[in-house]
Amino acid sequence: MTGPVRLGVVFLCHNELDVAASMVRVWHDGGAAVAIHVDSRANEVNYQTMRQSLADLTDIVWVDRRRCEWGMFSMVGATQAAATALLDRFEDVTHVLVASGSCLPLRPVAELCDYLRRHPRVDFIESVSAQDVGWTMGGPNIERFERYFPVSWRKRRRLFDWLVEMQRKLRIRRTMPRGLVPHLGSQWWCLTRQTLDAILHDQRRSEFDRFFRYCWIPDESYFQTLARRHSTRIESRSLTLSKFDFQGRPYTFYGDHADMLSLSRCFVARKIWPGARELLSRFPEDLGAEGQRDEPDPGRIDRLIAATVARRTLGRPGLYMQSRFPLKDRENGKTAGPYALLQGFTDLFPDFEAWLQARVDADVHGHLFARESVEFAGRPRIGPGAISTHPESRDYDPYGFLTSLIRITDRMQVFQYGPRDLQALNWFMVTDPNATIRVITGAWVVPLMHSDMPFDDVRHIAARLQRTELSQLKVLRSVWVKADVEIWELSDFVARPAATLQRVVRDLTPGTWPLYDQYPQLRDLDQLGRFLQRLRNAGLQPRLMGDFPATRSEQEWNV
Known part of the structure; x- marks a missing residue:
């Protein structure tokens, strides 16, 4: 056992700011300090309304807004800025968790802090070797570190594909900075103050930032790689329940998933539909002393999602639908019965x-x-x-x-x-x-x-x-x-x-x-x-x- 644990939350949001504000209040009321970054593309009126609605809270800090693009280094930059502000403002913060406006705490913040106290000096960050494990669902794996990705895949896809193809033909290949081994994982991590501070104040940070600036989706590799450089003990898993389909898109949880989320005993779930009032009113859920020390068990949801993926990709035997017409010779059974x-x-x-x-x-x-x-x-x-x-x-x-x-x-x-x-x-x-x-x-x-x-x-x-x-x-x-x-x-x-x-x-x-x-x-x-x-x-x-x-x-x- 160690001393008291104070949780800090790097809170990233870009839309549904009214729901995001209610999430900030949940974290704050649970005793966490919160550093809030709102994408500069968000509506200014909605942003000011959010600030006014949270004006009564003390342990929060607003981070200078910047424009964030999916898959670009700006996401890492926003996280760095919020984490720096959090550590500078709140000296008693011992752990930092990354959350978004669509992340819903499923259990009281106090239970999460107790869990971190029982796992001293442990960094909870999914971090798998890009060379040994095919972690990604679609898109490049190790190649995301070897090529230059200067443009947005979502906004300029044809140019993106052309640049990648030209680099392959010209055999352009970057090398990792000395001493780094590329790792990948979820962007929803929880690091100790010591590890995060070491990453942010690394003497070679400018070198690392220049390299990762042109990687593809660096928010899934920057902290995951640098944590291996500075952490003394990594638990390669996320405390946030975040599931992806076979195309790499996150699943959205709705109101009728409430019991399933409760049984998972996970601390945080992403991604929550903004209109799921049943979830927003039920969680975080306190099950009392009996459930206070329950281990997160995402296996139940994993099995359900695996069955869902199979149903979506394979369909039911012999059932041909306009929305999911199977490829030739890849049907889940040509017919439904003998x-x-x-x-x-x-x-x-x-x-x-x-x-x-x-x-x-x-x-x-x-x-x-x-x-x-x-x-x-x-x-x-x-x-x-x-x-x-x-x-x-x-x-x-x-x-x-x-x-x-x-x-x-x-x-x-x-x-x-x-x-x-x-x-x-x-x-x-x-x-x-x-x-x-x-x-x-x-x-x-x-x-x-x-x-x-x-x-x-x-x-x-x-x-x-x-x-x-x-x-x-x-x-x-x-x-x-x-x-x-x-x-x-x-x-x-x-x-x-x-x-x-x-x-x-x-x-x-x-x-x-x-x-x-x-x-x-x-x-x-x-x-x-x-x-x-x-x-x-x-x-x-x-x-x-x-x-x-x-x-x-x-x-x-x-x-």
């Missing part, structure tokens, strides 16, 4: 849909991607979730059509497919781990055989369907397949239809179907061998059906 595509079954079994619906716990649809119509189960005029049955609407966004259908229900979606259907989703489905794909190749020839169309028309249609299915099979057999795919030639399927159907049903609804069951009525295939031979004789080589000898059917054909 589904199945069955190809060729309805060509062989006219009543296959009804037969399968009675045996699986799923919605069994017809050809959802038929070019003429959308065949939802039961053929309604409007599909599940008010999805349109008009093929024009479906074809405008086939991806959204399929993902919406799968997402709107907890039941598995099963639909029929074939080379006659729209082929736009072949790659999408075969690369989707949620997809189960079962294909009987060449089954489309059976309805053609039983059609009454002229044979010349049949031949042309058969050639087109075969080309389409051959292209589809290249996709189904590619090295990029992630779906559960199984393919049978027509002859192999016809040799054991019952056993194969059992496997299909079990794959769709595992463990719920008896071993033996009556399979649906199969179309007449007796003339198939002869029909395929007629296609060969007409110059078309059937390649997808397997072996169907023409001899027996040739005899029957001549009967």
Whole structure:
């Protein structure tokens, strides 16, 4: 234990000066001395109003105003000026904390002072090596020390980028001042008087200031680097809860975050929405003797924010939003749940849909991607979730059509497919781990055989369907397949239809179907061998059906 602790606050603000004034009063009433710097860009009337509202306070000092630009050395200059004024005016200040007008004390100032008293000679400043750790979220890391950054990134971004690129091409590289190792961290630190005084009165300060003046975002590196030069004990963490999203922007806390902030037991939170009256009236919160010595526990908020980041960057599986449309192959799951595509079954079994619906716990649809119509189960005029049955609407966004259908229900979606259907989703489905794909190749020839169309028309249609299915099979057999795919030639399927159907049903609804069951009525295939031979004789080589000898059917054909 050491002697008494007096907290000094370097208070930086540039807008919402009425809220900032109330924060100054909270710090002052808690016993802290406050040095206030208001950005010179702030409205003069609002500034004078703020000064008048705080005129009754004694332990505050107003710092000469200067214009501060984000990412420029002016932020460091304002902090230096306020810290110097604070140490010169208040000799009893033992620790200095940096806060902004949007920083809200969550616990009484006395608890923070007690915490500092229990950690004597400790400097609480996030300070990580720029060479060893990628601390930044976007933008340069070690390069921010090696190049010159004389212009504002926010105001003159094109010139900023051009200057950086030219320095890279010309291989312009600065070196760190002798004895300094670049470190990065949050600008919201709390240093002991000894360390801060040593930084401000360093004999080489002018050299260090010249170097950091042209670094990028020096308020995240100046004190973080120099603290390593002068501090005897650094605790590399901030006492201020300040969280950033994946783009490096600070999260804003609102009124409904009150309980979460209270559970964190952190001393200060940034950044608070100015309109969050619930937070401004509730905090700082005194939980009495039982909570006086609680350690800050930002882990709860870290976990919540991590889940929030994942939701924002990945989204929910299978959900495509206009505001967060995913990049190709970087979706958080192409679809929201399992589904199945069955190809060729309805060509062989006219009543296959009804037969399968009675045996699986799923919605069994017809050809959802038929070019003429959308065949939802039961053929309604409007599909599940008010999805349109008009093929024009479906074809405008086939991806959204399929993902919406799968997402709107907890039941598995099963639909029929074939080379006659729209082929736009072949790659999408075969690369989707949620997809189960079962294909009987060449089954489309059976309805053609039983059609009454002229044979010349049949031949042309058969050639087109075969080309389409051959292209589809290249996709189904590619090295990029992630779906559960199984393919049978027509002859192999016809040799054991019952056993194969059992496997299909079990794959769709595992463990719920008896071993033996009556399979649906199969179309007449007796003339198939002869029909395929007629296609060969007409110059078309059937390649997808397997072996169907023409001899027996040739005899029957001549009967």
